[in-house]
Every structure is written in structure tokens, then in C-alpha cells.
Amino acid sequence: MALGDYPIEYDAKKHGPYDPARYYGKADTPLAQVKLGELGSWLSRRNKSPQAMAACVSRAWWRWQHKYVQPKRAGVAPIFQLITGFMVFFYVINYGRISHHRNYKYH
């Protein structure tokens, strides 16, 4: 599978138009329904290749797009969500520097 290709499991005849938010492989138990005892085996079943991880992030991105950005009458929410996301991201990556600005010695 080269860059920019559809996933191998996707078959236009079978699945219809391509939905970038959808996982076309064999569905496993959703993470929210996995019991704690099964978590290890569930994790071991995951494909941890960088490609698969990128695909996962891409699907999440598109799911978010479909839900908040692409609707006909989308509101201002996705903009604030993005801003908040960036704020959190930059806070985390800058945490090493920001933590020097603490006001109290003891917490």
C-alpha cells in the first residue's frame, strides 16, 4: 500500500463510496466495552505499525470533521475545540519551561 492509497480492506463494490472516518478491517470489541481483564489481550491484538497508527489518527480526525466541521449548519464549536486542543498541546510541550513559573514551593 503506497502513500495516498485506500486501505487494503476497502472494496468499492462492497462498501460503496469511501468514508475516510471508517475502519474497513474486521471490527474488534470497542475499547469502551473491553473489560479490564481482557485489556492485555485486546492491546496485543492491535496493529502497532506507524502506518496503522497514522491511519487511526486520520480516522479520528475525519470522524471529528464529519461530526463538527462538515455538517450543513456547523457552529463555532469546532474552532474552539481546535483552539483548546492547541492550547493543551502547547501547554504540554512547554510544561518544562512553564513549571519554573510556579508561585508556591509546597503544595
Add this chain to the structure above:
Amino acid sequence: MLSRVGFLKGHQAKSLVYFTTKCPSTTTPDAVKTDDTSLFRRPVRQEPGKVRLGFLPEEWFTFFYKKTGVTGPYTFGVGLSTYLLSKEYYVLEHEFYNGLSLFLLCFIVVKKFGPAIAKYLDKEIDNYETEMNSGRTNEKEMLESQIKNEEHNQWSSEEAAYRNRLMQSYSEVKKRLDYQMERQNVERRIAQKHLVNWVLKNVLASITTEQEKQNIDKCKMKKCKGGEDPFHMREIDFQNVFRLSRDGVRHLVEVLGPHLVSGERSTALSVESKIFSALAF
């Protein structure tokens, strides 16, 4: 051997019946649905996801409801931020206050101009959509009007043909009725004529010469009295009485009229009476 075949067949048929009753047909829509809905689900444009506090997904709040009730998520939020602040995981440095002022600005803008902008944008979306669809709707309207026109044309031609046929049948029926009426009239006329001829013939045949003579005499008597106008008699009787034809007598009256002197008395005989009486002698 044959009986065994028959038995086997019967057995098979039974099992088939069992099979068909047990298994739902594979062509029923239910079976297709259970198998392939997930595969053939087309992506459709969604409604925008619900959010609270401007940007937090509704699901993050409803997630708490089962365990904590409706205040749970807020309690969690306040608790988490208190924890982060008190432990100074979230440090309130100068950027925080800068962010606070920015947040205030955003809040005011959204609250003040949000509804107006949303209204304007919604209207723009509607306009855009109607513009996009205008070609299609125009085409549809045109085709519908064409269909209606065609239907009307067909209807009118059918109506015309119907009226034409109706007229045709009407005229045919009228012709036949006219024929019947004419035939009856002709028959009646002929019958009448025949009857009259028959009666006349019989009556004439029944008159004997004796009777005729008596009649003529009676007539002569009448004529002499000058009761009736002799010109009104039948030609044959006229000739018998006056020995001349009516035209002859008329001619005679014309010729002799100026030479005969009419009397001055009220009971005086007219020219015709004089000639008639002379002829009838």
C-alpha cells in the same frame, strides 16, 4: 424398487418442507439487512454534534449521568481544575491572564454577534443550496408541465374521438328511426288508398241502374228548385242531367250571358239558372 424410490422422494419432500419452514428465505430483506447493512451503509452528512459550554461534546457529560446524575460532570470539572490549580500542574503565569482576557473577548463576541452571524450564514447556505438546485428544480418543473400538457393533449384528442363516435352513432340511430317512420307512413297511405278504392268500387258496384235514374231525377228536381250550384255535381251526373260537359256549359254561359236580359225582381232567375233549366228540359 419403485416403491423405495417413491418413499425416498416422499422423505426428501418432507425434509424440504421442514427446511423451508425452518429457514427464512435468503432473499427476504431482513436477511440482507442483518448481513450487509454494515457493509452497504453509505456515509451521510450528519447533523452537527451537540456541545456544552461552547465546545465540550455532549457525550462527555452524558457519560457521567448513569453514575453521578446531571451535576456529576460539572463536579468532576470543578474538582479536576481545583486539583490541577492547587498542585500547580496548571501554573497561573502571565500567559494565563492574557488567555483570560482573550477568552472574555471571545465570549463577548460569540454572545453579542453569534446569533446574527449564524442567521446570516444560514441564509447564505439556503441561498447557495437553492441556487445549486435551481437547474434541477427548473428541469423537473418543465418536465412536469410537459407531462401535464401531453396528458391534456391526449385527453382532448380522445375526447374529440369520443364525441365524433357519439355523433356517428346518434346519426345512425336517427337514420334508422327515420326509415321506420317513413315506412310506416307509406304503408298507412297505401292501406288507406286501397281501402278507399275498395269501398268506392263496392259502392259503385252496388248502385243499380234503377237507383241511378231515381238519383238523377232527384237531382233534376233539386236543380230546378235552384238549391245547389250544379257546377258542384260530379262530372258524370252533370253530363247525365245537362247533356253537356261543365266546360261546355261555362262557355255557353259566357257566350249567352250578354244577350240574356236579367230580370229586375229579387226572385228573378240568374243567367246560369236559365241556361241550366233550358238544358235540363
